[in-house]
Amino acid sequence: MNLFQLRAFDAVSREGSFTRAAKRLSISQPAVTGHVKALEERYDLVLFRRTARSAELTPQGEALAALTRPLFGLVEQAEDLLLANRALVTGRIEIAADSPHVVMPLLARLRARHPGITVSLSLGNAAETYEALLTERASIGVVTEAEPREELHLEVLAVSEIRAVLARSHPLAGRAALDLAALDGQAMVLREPTSVTRRTFDRACRSRGVEPLVLMELDSREAVIEAAAAGIGIGIVSSLECGEDGRIRAIPITGADLSNRHAIACLARRRSLRLIRAVLDLAAETRPVGDRP
Incomplete structure:
Protein backbone atom coordinates (compact mmCIF):
# COMPACT_ATOMS: atom_id res chain seq x y z
CA MET A 1 0.00 0.00 0.00
CA ASN A 2 1.33 3.41 -1.02
CA LEU A 3 1.09 5.97 1.79
CA PHE A 4 1.63 8.89 -0.61
CA GLN A 5 -1.50 7.80 -2.49
CA LEU A 6 -3.46 7.47 0.75
CA ARG A 7 -2.26 10.89 1.92
CA ALA A 8 -3.38 12.46 -1.35
CA PHE A 9 -6.75 10.73 -1.12
CA ASP A 10 -7.17 11.89 2.49
CA ALA A 11 -6.36 15.49 1.58
CA VAL A 12 -8.92 15.51 -1.26
CA SER A 13 -11.55 13.93 1.03
CA ARG A 14 -11.01 16.67 3.61
CA GLU A 15 -10.86 19.58 1.17
CA GLY A 16 -13.48 18.40 -1.33
CA SER A 17 -11.20 19.63 -4.11
CA PHE A 18 -8.04 18.41 -5.85
CA THR A 19 -6.76 21.99 -6.13
CA ARG A 20 -7.21 22.73 -2.42
CA ALA A 21 -5.73 19.33 -1.54
CA ALA A 22 -2.62 20.24 -3.53
CA LYS A 23 -2.26 23.47 -1.54
CA ARG A 24 -2.76 21.53 1.70
CA LEU A 25 0.05 19.10 0.80
CA SER A 26 2.29 21.71 -0.89
CA ILE A 27 2.53 19.65 -4.08
CA SER A 28 1.14 20.14 -7.59
CA GLN A 29 -2.49 19.46 -8.48
CA PRO A 30 -1.48 16.94 -11.20
CA ALA A 31 0.55 15.05 -8.58
CA VAL A 32 -2.50 14.77 -6.30
CA THR A 33 -4.66 13.66 -9.23
CA GLY A 34 -2.04 11.09 -10.22
CA HIS A 35 -1.80 9.62 -6.72
CA VAL A 36 -5.57 9.27 -6.40
CA LYS A 37 -5.93 7.84 -9.90
CA ALA A 38 -3.22 5.28 -9.17
CA LEU A 39 -4.98 4.27 -5.95
CA GLU A 40 -8.29 3.85 -7.76
CA GLU A 41 -6.73 1.83 -10.57
CA ARG A 42 -4.75 -0.42 -8.26
CA TYR A 43 -7.79 -1.44 -6.26
CA ASP A 44 -10.37 -1.05 -9.05
CA LEU A 45 -12.39 1.55 -7.11
CA VAL A 46 -14.07 4.85 -7.79
CA LEU A 47 -13.39 7.00 -4.74
CA PHE A 48 -14.67 10.39 -5.93
CA ARG A 49 -17.45 11.77 -8.09
CA ARG A 50 -15.66 14.56 -9.90
CA THR A 51 -17.41 17.75 -10.95
CA ALA A 52 -16.08 21.01 -12.38
CA ARG A 53 -15.81 22.55 -8.91
CA SER A 54 -15.56 19.74 -6.39
CA ALA A 55 -14.78 16.11 -5.64
CA GLU A 56 -17.50 14.25 -3.73
CA LEU A 57 -16.80 10.97 -1.97
CA THR A 58 -18.50 7.83 -3.27
CA PRO A 59 -19.74 5.26 -0.70
CA GLN A 60 -16.42 3.42 -1.10
CA GLY A 61 -14.60 6.72 -0.67
CA GLU A 62 -16.57 7.49 2.50
CA ALA A 63 -15.58 4.10 3.95
CA LEU A 64 -11.91 4.69 3.19
CA ALA A 65 -11.99 8.26 4.51
CA ALA A 66 -13.34 6.98 7.83
CA LEU A 67 -10.03 5.12 8.17
CA THR A 68 -7.59 7.66 6.73
CA ARG A 69 -8.80 10.65 8.74
CA PRO A 70 -7.90 9.21 12.16
CA LEU A 71 -4.74 7.67 10.63
CA PHE A 72 -3.36 10.96 9.37
CA GLY A 73 -4.74 12.68 12.45
CA LEU A 74 -2.25 10.59 14.44
CA VAL A 75 0.51 11.63 12.02
CA GLU A 76 -0.43 15.26 12.71
CA GLN A 77 -0.27 14.63 16.46
CA ALA A 78 3.17 13.01 16.11
CA GLU A 79 4.44 16.00 14.15
CA ASP A 80 2.96 18.32 16.75
CA LEU A 81 4.80 16.46 19.51
CA LEU A 82 8.10 16.68 17.64
CA LEU A 83 7.63 20.42 17.07
CA ALA A 84 6.59 21.14 20.66
CA ASN A 85 9.73 23.12 21.49
CA ARG A 86 9.50 25.37 18.41
CA ALA A 87 7.79 28.74 18.41
CA LEU A 88 4.39 28.78 16.73
CA VAL A 89 5.35 30.90 13.71
CA THR A 90 3.86 28.95 10.80
CA GLY A 91 1.02 26.51 10.19
CA ARG A 92 -2.40 26.12 8.66
CA ILE A 93 -5.72 25.56 10.40
CA GLU A 94 -9.18 24.85 9.00
CA ILE A 95 -12.10 26.55 10.75
CA ALA A 96 -15.84 26.05 10.12
CA ALA A 97 -18.42 28.48 11.47
CA ASP A 98 -22.15 29.12 11.31
CA SER A 99 -21.76 32.91 11.56
CA PRO A 100 -19.04 35.23 10.25
CA HIS A 101 -19.91 37.82 12.89
CA VAL A 102 -18.81 35.55 15.75
CA VAL A 103 -15.69 34.05 14.20
CA MET A 104 -14.13 37.12 12.53
CA PRO A 105 -13.07 38.90 15.76
CA LEU A 106 -11.39 35.65 16.83
CA LEU A 107 -9.56 35.41 13.50
CA ALA A 108 -8.41 39.01 13.84
CA ARG A 109 -6.86 38.21 17.23
CA LEU A 110 -5.27 35.05 15.79
CA ARG A 111 -3.77 37.09 12.94
CA ALA A 112 -2.38 39.67 15.37
CA ARG A 113 -0.90 37.05 17.73
CA HIS A 114 0.31 34.51 15.16
CA PRO A 115 0.67 36.27 11.78
CA GLY A 116 2.38 33.27 10.19
CA ILE A 117 -0.62 30.98 10.57
CA THR A 118 -2.83 30.54 7.50
CA VAL A 119 -6.57 30.08 8.09
CA SER A 120 -9.01 28.28 5.82
CA LEU A 121 -12.54 29.34 6.77
CA SER A 122 -15.77 27.70 5.61
CA LEU A 123 -19.18 29.14 6.47
CA GLY A 124 -22.41 27.13 6.67
CA ASN A 125 -25.23 26.27 9.02
CA ALA A 126 -24.81 24.46 12.35
CA ALA A 127 -25.31 21.00 10.81
CA GLU A 128 -22.63 21.66 8.19
CA THR A 129 -20.25 22.94 10.84
CA TYR A 130 -20.73 19.82 12.95
CA GLU A 131 -20.16 17.63 9.90
CA ALA A 132 -16.92 19.44 9.05
CA LEU A 133 -15.66 18.87 12.59
CA LEU A 134 -16.68 15.22 12.87
CA THR A 135 -15.21 14.31 9.48
CA GLU A 136 -12.03 16.26 10.32
CA ARG A 137 -12.39 18.64 7.39
CA ALA A 138 -12.14 21.38 10.02
CA SER A 139 -10.03 21.48 13.17
CA ILE A 140 -12.09 24.19 14.88
CA GLY A 141 -15.82 24.91 14.73
CA VAL A 142 -17.82 27.92 15.92
CA VAL A 143 -21.45 26.97 16.53
CA THR A 144 -24.51 28.71 17.96
CA GLU A 145 -26.38 26.82 20.69
CA ALA A 146 -23.98 23.91 20.41
CA GLU A 147 -25.29 20.48 21.36
CA PRO A 148 -22.95 18.66 23.79
CA ARG A 149 -21.44 15.55 22.21
CA GLU A 150 -19.10 13.06 23.80
CA GLU A 151 -16.52 13.35 21.02
CA LEU A 152 -16.44 17.17 21.06
CA HIS A 153 -14.75 19.63 23.37
CA LEU A 154 -16.87 22.80 23.71
CA GLU A 155 -16.14 26.19 25.27
CA VAL A 156 -18.35 29.28 25.33
CA LEU A 157 -17.01 31.96 22.99
CA ALA A 158 -19.67 34.68 23.11
CA ASN A 260 -27.87 32.55 22.39
CA ARG A 261 -24.52 31.09 23.34
CA HIS A 262 -21.86 30.73 20.70
CA ALA A 263 -19.32 28.00 21.34
CA ILE A 264 -15.92 27.12 19.97
CA ALA A 265 -15.50 23.40 19.42
CA CYS A 266 -12.96 20.78 18.39
CA LEU A 267 -12.65 17.02 18.53
CA ALA A 268 -11.85 16.17 22.15
CA ARG A 269 -8.95 13.93 21.18
CA ARG A 270 -7.33 16.77 19.19
CA ARG A 271 -7.66 19.63 21.67
CA SER A 272 -4.00 19.39 22.76
CA LEU A 273 -2.62 20.04 19.25
CA ARG A 274 -0.60 23.25 19.26
CA LEU A 275 -2.54 25.11 16.58
CA ILE A 276 -5.90 24.13 18.04
CA ARG A 277 -4.73 25.00 21.55
CA ALA A 278 -3.53 28.40 20.32
CA VAL A 279 -7.01 29.22 18.99
CA LEU A 280 -8.71 27.92 22.15
CA ASP A 281 -6.40 30.04 24.31
CA LEU A 282 -7.26 33.17 22.31
CA ALA A 283 -10.97 32.39 22.67
CA ALA A 284 -10.55 31.96 26.44
CA GLU A 285 -9.06 35.46 26.75
CA THR A 286 -12.33 37.08 25.69
CA ARG A 287 -14.77 34.54 27.09
CA PRO A 288 -17.70 36.05 29.04
CA VAL A 289 -16.67 36.34 32.71
CA GLY A 290 -19.48 34.09 33.97
CA ASP A 291 -18.37 31.30 31.65
CA ARG A 292 -14.70 31.21 32.59
CA PRO A 293 -13.43 28.23 34.59
Missing part, protein backbone atom coordinates in the same frame (compact mmCIF):
# COMPACT_ATOMS: atom_id res chain seq x y z
CA VAL A 159 -23.25 35.40 24.12
CA SER A 160 -25.70 37.35 21.98
CA GLU A 161 -29.24 38.66 22.43
CA ILE A 162 -32.03 38.62 19.87
CA ARG A 163 -33.21 42.07 18.86
CA ALA A 164 -36.25 43.31 16.98
CA VAL A 165 -35.49 45.05 13.67
CA LEU A 166 -37.95 47.73 12.57
CA ALA A 167 -38.12 50.34 9.83
CA ARG A 168 -37.57 53.79 11.34
CA SER A 169 -41.11 54.70 10.25
CA HIS A 170 -42.67 51.82 12.21
CA PRO A 171 -44.96 52.93 15.09
CA LEU A 172 -42.88 50.94 17.60
CA ALA A 173 -39.49 52.13 16.35
CA GLY A 174 -39.24 54.94 18.89
CA ARG A 175 -39.17 52.64 21.91
CA ALA A 176 -35.96 51.95 23.84
CA ALA A 177 -37.01 48.32 24.30
CA LEU A 178 -39.91 46.06 23.35
CA ASP A 179 -41.56 43.63 25.72
CA LEU A 180 -42.09 40.32 23.94
CA ALA A 181 -45.84 40.66 24.57
CA ALA A 182 -45.86 43.77 22.35
CA LEU A 183 -45.15 41.48 19.36
CA ASP A 184 -48.39 39.53 19.80
CA GLY A 185 -50.31 39.88 16.53
CA GLN A 186 -47.61 42.05 14.95
CA ALA A 187 -46.69 41.46 11.30
CA MET A 188 -43.23 39.85 11.26
CA VAL A 189 -40.62 38.67 8.78
CA LEU A 190 -38.58 35.82 10.22
CA ARG A 191 -35.82 33.38 9.36
CA GLU A 192 -36.74 29.82 8.38
CA PRO A 193 -37.96 27.55 11.25
CA THR A 194 -34.64 25.65 11.35
CA SER A 195 -32.66 28.82 12.08
CA VAL A 196 -31.21 28.89 15.62
CA THR A 197 -32.34 32.51 16.03
CA ARG A 198 -35.86 31.58 14.93
CA ARG A 199 -36.00 28.54 17.25
CA THR A 200 -34.95 30.66 20.23
CA PHE A 201 -37.56 33.29 19.37
CA ASP A 202 -40.34 30.72 18.84
CA ARG A 203 -39.53 29.05 22.15
CA ALA A 204 -39.78 32.38 23.98
CA CYS A 205 -43.09 33.19 22.26
CA ARG A 206 -44.60 29.85 23.27
CA SER A 207 -43.54 30.39 26.88
CA ARG A 208 -45.34 33.76 26.96
CA GLY A 209 -48.33 32.82 24.79
CA VAL A 210 -47.29 35.36 22.13
CA GLU A 211 -48.50 34.72 18.58
CA PRO A 212 -46.94 37.06 15.99
CA LEU A 213 -48.35 37.21 12.47
CA VAL A 214 -45.60 35.70 10.31
CA LEU A 215 -45.85 37.23 6.84
CA MET A 216 -42.58 35.91 5.41
CA GLU A 217 -39.98 33.27 6.15
CA LEU A 218 -36.58 34.19 4.71
CA ASP A 219 -33.34 32.27 4.40
CA SER A 220 -30.82 34.92 5.45
CA ARG A 221 -30.23 37.69 7.94
CA GLU A 222 -29.71 40.13 5.06
CA ALA A 223 -33.14 39.30 3.62
CA VAL A 224 -34.79 39.83 7.02
CA ILE A 225 -33.18 43.26 7.38
CA GLU A 226 -34.17 44.27 3.84
CA ALA A 227 -37.81 43.19 4.43
CA ALA A 228 -37.93 45.06 7.74
CA ALA A 229 -36.36 48.17 6.18
CA ALA A 230 -39.00 48.07 3.43
CA GLY A 231 -41.71 48.18 6.11
CA ILE A 232 -43.10 44.70 5.41
CA GLY A 233 -42.87 43.65 9.06
CA ILE A 234 -40.72 43.38 12.16
CA GLY A 235 -37.68 41.14 11.91
CA ILE A 236 -35.38 39.58 14.47
CA VAL A 237 -31.59 39.31 14.35
CA SER A 238 -28.73 38.55 16.70
CA SER A 239 -27.22 41.54 18.50
CA LEU A 240 -23.88 40.50 16.94
CA GLU A 241 -25.34 40.81 13.43
CA CYS A 242 -27.14 44.15 13.53
CA GLY A 243 -24.52 46.25 11.79
CA GLU A 244 -25.05 49.89 10.85
CA ASP A 245 -28.06 50.68 8.67
CA GLY A 246 -29.75 54.05 8.82
CA ARG A 247 -33.06 52.63 7.52
CA ILE A 248 -33.73 50.49 10.59
CA ARG A 249 -33.61 50.36 14.37
CA ALA A 250 -32.50 47.26 16.26
CA ILE A 251 -34.31 47.26 19.60
CA PRO A 252 -33.72 44.94 22.61
CA ILE A 253 -36.58 42.56 23.44
CA THR A 254 -37.41 42.06 27.12
CA GLY A 255 -39.68 39.74 29.05
CA ALA A 256 -38.08 36.38 28.12
CA ASP A 257 -34.74 34.68 27.73
CA LEU A 258 -33.72 35.55 24.18
CA SER A 259 -30.00 34.89 24.48
